[in-house]
Amino acid sequence: MEATPRLREQACFALYTASRAVIGLYRPMLDRLGLTYPQFLVLMSLWETDGRTVSELGDELQLDSGTVSPLLKRLEAAGFVERRRESDDERRVTVHLTATGAALESQGCEITQVVGSASGMSYDELVALRDRLNEFTHAIRTRESSNE
Amino acid sequence: MEATPRLREQACFALYTASRAVIGLYRPMLDRLGLTYPQFLVLMSLWETDGRTVSELGDELQLDSGTVSPLLKRLEAAGFVERRRESDDERRVTVHLTATGAALESQGCEITQVVGSASGMSYDELVALRDRLNEFTHAIRTRESSNE
DNA sequence: CACAACTCAGTTGTCCACAACTCAATCGGG
DNA sequence: CCCGATTGAGTTGTGGACAACTGAGTTGTG
Incomplete structure (x- = not known):
């Protein structure tokens, strides 16, 4: 009767x-x-810690190499980042902000403030929503791996 | 100092x-x-009310015609829906479930149940989260139209 | 009636998302 | 030291999203 x-x-x-x-x-x-927006997320990640590898960025953004690689290619073409093949392990590529990319940090920070206030929620409400969503995501990822 | x-x-x-x-x-x-998933959303919408127009589907899914049109083309090619140009207004196209598309309803319903339980949240918690998200979306859409 | 404004569905082009795959570099056990 | 397994980045192909646009069909107003 559902x-x-x-x-x-x-x-x-x-x-x-x-x-x-x-x-x-x-x-x-x-x-x-x-x-x-995804490009902005990459820059946010690099503003926090520059020189991450491609797979570290993928881990943080929860995106696979098939998404991140072309994303970085476009960011590099636009002059915001540089990719360097690492000499100690030639499989790895580290991603570094250019001066242009680093210079966007303050404007990027402002944008997140504007979006936060447009949500019509208080800081505490946003934090609560965020935590709820992260619990949700975590629960789903746990079930995901157990099912076939 | 932010x-x-x-x-x-x-x-x-x-x-x-x-x-x-x-x-x-x-x-x-x-x-x-x-x-x-977006194709599934179209079918859910049609299971509720069959024969909607393309723009009505777009309103419900919050997607524009540039997304919905190719989506429907693929659903039609797969045999789940049919599109009919309306005779009283030749601009409009109504979308109708085929027998195959209608027959998926019970399996589709089961899937939503499984996903709901995988969230690890009770029914009430899911409802609360949903309402919170809808408030959020509504607040954003309101601000969106006021900014340039 | 004429015709400009609007509506509706669809196309084009760009960028994400992800599965499936490739290929080179590295690692580890025998 | 060798070779099979693994890791890391990238490519290919499909299907969303969305902006900008097209063109046919309809409506409202003079």
Whole structure:
């Protein structure tokens, strides 16, 4: 006697929609810097720790090499990062900010502030939502590996 | 004196990651039905109300015609839906489930149950999270239209 | 009726996401 | 030291997303 759930009742759909909405809010601001949202995430990661390898970036962003490699290629073509093949292990490539890429940090920081305030939530509410989402993601990843 | 926020502290990044994680959980189950997650959303919408127009589907899924049109083309090629140009207004195209598409409803319903339980959250918690996300999306869309 | 404005679906081009794969470099056990 | 297994980055192919645009069809107003 289970009714098929409606789209609007689904938490997963709300998640999917919210994710696209927030990226859409970032878009016009990032456009002015010549960045997309995933590219911005790479820079945020490098502002924190420069010189990460491609796979370390993939781990942090939860993206595989098939996504990260072309992303970095475009960031390099745009002059924001540089890739260096490491001499001690020729398989590894480290990614380094250029002066241009490093210089975007303060503007990037401002953009995250603007987006945060546009959410209409307090800092504490945002932190609570973030933690809830991270629990959700963690639970899912745990189940994911156990199923076939 | 504002430090640049770290990636892991950002609610937006948590949202982006959670969204991809849940779609990743759906993926192997939907693969067995020959569907992707956005295609599944179209079918959910049609299981509720068959014969919607392309733009009505776009409104419900919050996707523009440039995304929905090719999506429907693939769903039609796979034999799950049919598109009909309406005779009373030749601009409109209505989308109808085929017998094959309608027959997936019960399996589709099961999949949403499995995903819900994999979240590790109770029904009430999921509802609360969903409502929180919908508030978030609504707040963002409101600000979005006011900014240039 | 005429015709400009608008609506609707679809196309084009760019960038992400991910599966499946390639290939070189490195590691580890015999 | 050798060779099979593993690791790391990258490529290829498919399917979203979305901006910008196209063109047919419809509507409203003079």
